[in-house]
Amino acid sequence: MKRHSRSxxxxxxxxxxxxxxxxxxxxxxxxxxxVAPRRLGRALGMPQRHxxxxxxxxxxxxxxxxxxxDNPTRAIWSRVVGDVLDFSALTFALKRHPSHKENLxxxxxxxxxxxxxxxxxxxxxSQRHAYQGGITPxxxxxxxxxxxxxxxxxxxxxxxxxxxxxxxxxxxxx
Numbered sequence: 130m131k132r133h134s135r136s137x138x139x140x141x142x143x144x145x146x147x148x149x150x151x152x153x154x155x156x157x158x159x160x161x162x163x164v165a166p167r168r169l170g171r172a173l174g175m176p177q178r179h180x181x182x183x184x185x186x187x188x189x190x191x192x193x194x195x196x197x198x199d200n201p202t203r204a205i206w207s208r209v210v211g212d213v214l215d216f217s218a219l220t221f222a223l224k225r226h227p228s229h230k231e232n233l234x235x236x237x238x239x240x241x242x243x244x245x246x247x248x249x250x251x252x253x254x255s256q257r258h259a260y261q262g263g264i265t266p267x268x269x270x271x272x273x274x275x276x277x278x279x280x281x282x283x284x285x286x287x288x289x290x291x292x293x294x295x296x297x298x299x300x301x302x303x
Contacts, residue, residue: 144257152194153197162189212247
């Protein structure tokens with residue numbers, strides 16, 4: 130994973146910055162699910178589901194690490210899928226364990242809000258990073274001068290009286 134300096138963080142798009150925050154959130158929640166699955170299971174009325182909670186935690190850690198990468202698009206889409214799975218599991222738990230409905234409603238609300246945020250972020254990232262997963266365009270024939278190199282050399286030679294130019298260099302070969 131490439132480390133980002135302060136200046137490269139400033140040049141990130143808002144979607145990339147949001148993905149970075151969602152990555153840290155995934156890591157934190159995932160680690161909590163891995164470390165304290167029984168406690169979380171009891172709070173949600175799912176005391177016998179600690180292995181499933183650990184699996185969700187592992188998924189969160191993996192997507193969190195991916196969200197901290199240079200192109201977090203796939204990791205954020207995986208969060209969207211994970212959110213849908215979590216929402217389904219919590220809805221099922223609400224039907225089976227209505228005695229914990231306050232905690233389950235709170236968890237469903239949090240997952241619902243995060244699903245909307247994750248989906249919006251994933252969609253924005255997909256648009257921003259659209260070409261990184263596909264074929265890179267061939268720019269080898271472009272010189273960077275709108276009129277071509279000959280035009281640029283001609284313009285420079287026309288101004289020769291104002292500045293001393295080095296002798297003409299040979300054109301670079303591809």
